[in-house]
Amino acid sequence: xxxxxxxxxxxxxxxxxxxxxxxxxxxxxxxxxxxxxxxxxxxxxxxxxxxxxxxxxxxxxxxxxxxxxxxxxxxxxxxxxxxxxxxxxxxxxxxxxxxxxxxxxxxxxxxxxxxxxxxxxxxxxxxxxxxxxxxxxxxxxxxxxxxxxxxxxxxxxxxxxxxxxxxxxxxxxxxxxxxxxxxxxxxxxxxxxxxxxxxxxxxxxxxxxxxxxxxxxxxxxxxxxxxxxxxxxxxxxxxxxxxxxxxxxxxxxxxxxxxxxxxxxxxxxxxxxxxxxxxxxxxxxxxxxxxx
Numbered sequence: 001x002x003x004x005x006x007x008x009x010x011x012x013x014x015x016x017x018x019x020x021x022x023x024x025x026x027x028x029x030x031x032x033x034x035x036x037x038x039x040x041x042x043x044x045x046x047x048x049x050x051x052x053x054x055x056x057x058x059x060x061x062x063x064x065x066x067x068x069x070x071x072x073x074x075x076x077x078x079x080x081x082x083x084x085x086x087x088x089x090x091x092x093x094x095x096x097x098x099x100x101x102x103x104x105x106x107x108x109x110x111x112x113x114x115x116x117x118x119x120x121x122x123x124x125x126x127x128x129x130x131x132x133x134x135x136x137x138x139x140x141x142x143x144x145x146x147x148x149x150x151x152x153x154x155x156x157x158x159x160x161x162x163x164x165x166x167x168x169x170x171x172x173x174x175x176x177x178x179x180x181x182x183x184x185x186x187x188x189x190x191x192x193x194x195x196x197x198x199x200x201x202x203x204x205x206x207x208x209x210x211x212x213x214x215x216x217x218x219x220x221x222x223x224x225x226x227x228x229x230x231x232x233x234x235x236x237x238x239x240x241x242x243x244x245x246x247x248x249x250x251x252x253x254x255x256x257x258x259x260x261x262x263x264x265x266x267x268x269x270x271x272x273x274x275x276x277x278x279x280x281x282x283x284x285x286x287x288x289x290x291x292x
Contacts, residue, residue, distance in 0.1 A: 001043075002040060002043060002069075004072070004073070004076055005036075006036050006039065006040055007069040007072055007073060008026070008069075008073055009022065009026060009028075009033055009036045009037070010036070010037065010040055010048065010065065010066070010069055011066065011069050011070060011073060011137075012025055012026055012033075013033065013037060013049070013056065014049075014058050014062065014066050015136070017055040017056050017057075018055055018056065019033045019034050019037070019056070037049065040065070044061070044065070046059070046061040047059050047061065047062075048061060048062035048065060049062055070136075070153060070272075070274050071274045073137075073138055073274075074138045074272060074274035074275050074276075075274070075276075077138040089118050089119065089120035090116075090118055090119045090120065090278070090279065090280045091119075091120045091122070091141075091280070092112075092119050092120065092121050092122070092141055092142070092278075092280040092281065092284060093122050093124065093139070093140045093141045093142075094109070094121060094122070094123050094124070094140065094141070094142055094143065094144070094284065095123075095124050095125075095126075095131040095134060095135065095140040095142070095143030095144070095145070095270075096123060096124070096125045096131070096143065096144050096145070097125070097126070097127060097128050097131055097143075097144070097145045097146045097147060097197070097198050098125060098126070098127060098146075098193070098197060098199075098221070098223070099146050099162075099198075099199060099223075099239075099240040099242065099243055100125075100144045100145065100146060100267060101123070101125030102223050102243055103240065103242040103243055104144070104160075104242070104267075104291065105123055105125065105144070108144075108284070108287060108288065108291075109121050109123055111287055112283065112284060112287055115283075115287075116280070116283055119280045119283065124139075124140060127147070127193070127194065127196040127197040127198070127221070128145050128146065128147030128148070128149070128196060128197060128198040128201070129147075129195075129196030129197075130196060131143050131145055131270075132145075132149055132150070132151060132154060132270075135151075135154055135270060135271070135272050136151055136153060136154070136272065138272060138274070138275060141271065141275060141278065141280075141281055142269065142270065142271045142281045142284055142285070143269070143270045143271070144159075144160075144267055144268070144269055144270075144288060145198060145267065145268050145270055146162065146198035146199060146202075146240070146265065146267050146268075147197065147198020147199070147201050147202070148198065148201060148202075149268065149270055153272055153273055153274065154270050154271070154272055154273070155270065155271055155272075155273050156268040156269070156270045157268060157269045157270075158266035158267070158268055159266070159267060159268065159269050159288050159289055160266065160267040160288070160291060161264060161265075161266055161267075162240050162241065162242060162264070162265050162266065162267055163240070163241045163263055163264050163265070164199060164202060164203060164206075164238055164239070164240060164241070164263040164264075164265060165238075165239060165240075165241050165244050165255045165256070165257070165263065166180070166185070166236055166237070166238060166255070166256040166258060167227070167230050167236065167237040167238070167239055167244050167247075167248075167253045167254065167255055167256065168230060168233075168236050168237075168253065168254050168256055169230050169231050169232060169233040169234075169253060169254075170231075170233075170251075170253075170254070171233040172233055172236070172254075174236070174254065174256045175254045176254060177254075177256065178257070179256070179257045179258070179259045180256050180257070180258055180259065181258070181259050181260075182210050182212055182258050182259070182260070182261050183212070185207070185212050185214060185236070185258075186212050186213060186214070187213060187214065187215060188214050188215070188235070188236050189214075189215050189217040189234070189235035189236065190214050190215065190216055190217060190218075190235050190236050190237065190238065191217055191218040191220060191225075191226050191229040191230055191234060191235045191236070191237045192216060192218070192219060192220070192226070192237070192238055193219070193220060193221065193226070193238075194219045194220065194221045195219070197221075199238060199239070199240060200238070202265050203238045206261065206263065210261065215235075217234065217235045218234065218235065223239060223243050226239065227239075227247050227252060227253060230253055231252050231253060236256075237253075241255070269285055269288060
């Protein structure tokens with residue numbers, strides 16, 4: 001019977017496709033990882049990975065084990081969290097992407113704490129890619145994200161509509177205009193979010209679909225950094241309207257509506273399908289769905 005340590009090691013190898021990388025992430029030696037995979041293959045009398053020079057490829061038998069391994073790991077993590085708080089509060093670990101964290105999560109956490117004081121809320125804010133990684137590894141119970149989730153293990157539900165907008169500084173030629181054509185964005189300099197960010201991914205898809213090349217001048221993990229660079233006329237920015245509106249009201253930037261191009265997107269509630277849906281997750285979901 002496989003141990004929990006063996007299953008967690010196997011999950012890491014399946015995700016990173018290299019034993020060396022899995023060993024690095026788990027803080028154990030590569031020979032230990034290799035031995036664990038070998039022991040599992042001997043235990044179940046089947047090949048779990050095909051070995052190639054640059055990476056490992058999981059086999060059909062490996063995929064079968066992976067599904068069960070993730071369910072077992074999720075159940076164990078849920079048990080750990082439940083027992084730690086058996087005589088006290090209901091724990092809830094919420095993930096939020098940067099736009100959500102900057103505009104909505106404070107209000108949501110406050111309202112949840114007021115209506116259900118027995119819920120112990122912990123919030124983790126990062127880009128979509130990192131939030132997704134933490135959900136796969138059962139480090140979060142639920143998340144509200146703005147980007148595209150790629151892992152099929154993560155269940156997603158669109159809950160809030162949002163709009164991206166192009167912003168510019170007072171000295172930019174677009175400043176004060178009622179609208180711009182998407183062709184005018186060709187070869188413009190942009191200050192955009194770092195890779196892995198949902199807003200960046202959606203914007204890049206819009207530009208790619210419209211066949212509009214642009215120059216990434218700055219990459220930033222902070223909306224304040226993006227706004228400051230735009231305010232100094234160092235390029236255009238891309239933000240959620242929820243983020244940009246307050247800066248436009250103060251006169252720091254201008255929002256530039258793009259003609260005949262939909263920049264709408266959704267925020268998604270997500271959770272790992274292996275993770276049991278708790279009462280606190282349900283309460284958070286209901287709260288999010290009340291927001292306009």
